[in-house]
Amino acid sequence: MFNLTEEEIERYSRHIILPEVGGRGQQKLKEASVLVVGAGGLGSPALLYLTAAGVGRIGIIEDDVVDLTNLQRQVLHATADVGKPKAQSASETMKQINPLVEVDVYRERLNKDNILPLVEKYDVVVDGVDNFPTRYLINDACVMKKKALVEGGILRFMGLIMSIRGGETACYRCVYEEPPPPGTVPSCAEAGILGAVAGVVGTLQATEVLKILTGVGKPLFNRMLQFDAEELSFHEVQAKRNPKCPVCGENPTITELVEYDHTCEIQAPGS
Amino acid sequence: MLSLKNEAAAGEAPGLNLEVQGRKVYYQGPADVRSLLDSQGESVLYANVRINGSVLDRRDFENVLLKEGDSVEFLYFMGGGSCST
Ligand SMILES: [Zn+2]
Numbered sequence: 001m002f003n004l005t006e007e008e009i010e011r012y013s014r015h016i017i018l019p020e021v022g023g024r025g026q027q028k029l030k031e032a033s034v035l036v037v038g039a040g041g042l043g044s045p046a047l048l049y050l051t052a053a054g055v056g057r058i059g060i061i062e063d064d065v066v067d068l069t070n071l072q073r074q075v076l077h078a079t080a081d082v083g084k085p086k087a088q089s090a091s092e093t094m095k096q097i098n099p100l101v102e103v104d105v106y107r108e109r110l111n112k113d114n115i116l117p118l119v120e121k122y123d124v125v126v127d128g129v130d131n132f133p134t135r136y137l138i139n140d141a142c143v144m145k146k147k148a149l150v151e152g153g154i155l156r157f158m159g160l161i162m163s164i165r166g167g168e169t170a171c172y173r174c175v176y177e178e179p180p181p182p183g184t185v186p187s188c189a190e191a192g193i194l195g196a197v198a199g200v201v202g203t204l205q206a207t208e209v210l211k212i213l214t215g216v217g218k219p220l221f222n223r224m225l226q227f228d229a230e231e232l233s234f235h236e237v238q239a240k241r242n243p244k245c246p247v248c249g250e251n252p253t254i255t256e257l258v259e260y261d262h263t264c265e266i267q268a269p270g271s
Numbered sequence: 272m273l274s275l276k277n278e279a280a281a282g283e284a285p286g287l288n289l290e291v292q293g294r295k296v297y298y299q300g301p302a303d304v305r306s307l308l309d310s311q312g313e314s315v316l317y318a319n320v321r322i323n324g325s326v327l328d329r330r331d332f333e334n335v336l337l338k339e340g341d342s343v344e345f346l347y348f349m350g351g352g353s354c355s356t
Contacts, residue, residue, distance in 0.1 A: 127350075135350050153350030155316065160349050175346060176319065184317045185348045226292070226347065235292040237344055238324070 002027040008100065012054050025214035026054060032213045033057040035122035037110055037138060039090040040064070041193065042128035042152045044076040045202030046209070050126075051094040051101050053210055058094070059104040059122055062087040073195030110134055112257035115141045124148045124209050128202065130187060132179040133260035139164070139172040140257055143248045148212050152205045155186070157194050159201035162224040162239065163208045169221040170239035171248045178246075179260055197229050290342040298337070305332040308345060319346040 002023040004012075008030070015021045015029075034055050036043050039062040050058055066074075066081045066089050074086075081089040091103040108114065110129075119125055119141050127138050127149060135153075142149040143166040151162040151172055164171050204225070211217045224237040247254045286299035291307070300306050304320055304327060320327045321344040327335060337343065 129350070132348075132350060153348075155347070155349040158316070158347060158349060160347070176348065180317050180348045224346070228292075233292075233294075235344070237321075237346060 004030065008054065011098075011100075015053070020216045021214055025216065028214050029054050029210070030056045032124070033059070033122045034124045034126060034209055034213075035059040035061065035119065036126040036128055037061050037134070038128035038130065039074070039076060039086040040070065040128060040130060041073045041154060041188065041195075041198035042202040042205060043090070043126070044074045045199045046126050046128060046152075046206045047076060047090055047094060048097065049203060049206035050209060051098045053206070054098065055101065055209075055213070057102040057104065057122075059106065059118070060087050060090050061106040061108065061110055061118065062090070063107055063109045069189075073193060073198040075199070110137065112137060112259045115257065116145060119145050119147055122147070124150065124212055126205050126209060127151045128205070132185070135172065136179055137257060137259055140247045140254055142166040143171050143173075144257075150205045150208045150212075152201045154193055154198050154201050155188060156191055157197060157229040159197050159227040159229075160224060161201055161204045161208065161220060161227070163212065163220040165221055167248055170241050171245060173247050174242040174245045174249075175224055175237070175239050177242075182261075194229060197227070200227060200229070287337055287339050287341070289337060289340070292344060302336040303333055304335050304337065304343070307337060307343060308332065311345060316347045316349075318348065320344070321346065 004023060004026060009016065012026045015026050016023055032055050034050055036047050036058065039047060039060050064086050066077045066084050066086050068082050070077060071079065076093045077086065077089045085107055087105045087107045091105050094101060094103050115137060125138060125142055125147055127135060129135055138149065142164060146167040149164040149166060151164060153160045208219055211219050222239050224239050226235045226237065241248065243250045246252060286297050287302060289296055289298050298307060300310050308318060308320065323342050
């Protein structure tokens with residue numbers, strides 16, 4: 001009936017038994033492709049669940065190396081992986097979980113020159129990056145290529161999730177028009193992150209991807225969810241397409257990709 | 272630390288009934304937006320503020336006074352440092 005092997009039908013039986021997913025939905029996952037940017041705190045849980053779920057082809061782009069301080073939350077990587085490229089460590093773990101999934105490994109940093117052709121090769125993009133310049137770059141590229149994007153961010157005990165259909169629903173810039181000024185927003189290295197919060201947000205991102213790919217339910221389009229682990233509460237923010245949005249508004253000022261400076265004001269001059 | 276209370280007790284100093292992050296609160300601190308933001312206990316975080324659905328200009332955080340019944344949302348920036356390490 002569907003183009004699934006006996007092994008696949010057994011492996012994914014708990015999906016297939018869901019009437020909303022069924023063999024048809026599982027088939028869609030098998031034919032789908034997802035690009036996950038970053039194999040760190042958010043990318044780890046997202047990649048684990050997308051792999052286990054049987055998404056046919058998964059791309060990972062990550063240029064970092066596993067560090068001991070990553071292991072408190074980046075659950076794709078184990079102690080023995082310290083020093084290994086994260087993209088490689090991630091794909092090894094994914095192959096162990098589900099060898100049926102095809103994994104594309106890109107050991108590079110996303111930039112304005114490589115992002116558009118890369119994004120074009122995938123159905124959905126997952127943002128699991130740890131800096132604002134790349135976050136805005138991904139949003140703008142997904143708007144330009146009209147791609148589905150699942151945004152996620154974490155800090156301390158909080159997280160946010162937002163799904164975007166580029167050019168159709170509110171984008172990240174419709175809510176956060178410009179990056180915060182340098183020095184105003186601490187990184188997880190500076191302000192800390194409760195490891196399990198990364199798990200919550202990354203897993204929600206995977207959930208959104210699976211919903212978008214199978215057409216199940218109502219994705220988090222035109223909505224942004226803020227998660228507060230201290231209160232254990234979620235707050236949903238209504239997001240509308242902003243007609244003045246610099247990238248998806250009526251008169252966009254960003255028509256070519258811009259890359260914000262990755263350096264920081266705190267840096268010594270000339271360094 | 273937090274000056275937010277769930278409900279007004281009769282006879283207390285006058286405050287404001289607000290909706291903060293979707294929750295009804297009785298707020299007794301100074302009525303400017305900056306003070307409410309600082310009272311949230313996440314002073315390390317940087318946020319955009321929406322009042323009744325409209326984004327408030329950052330330069331007005333100290334000037335704009337909250338009114339009874341206002342709905343206030345803090346859209347925190349999360350997603351890595353604003354400078355990369
Ligand atoms: Zn937009």
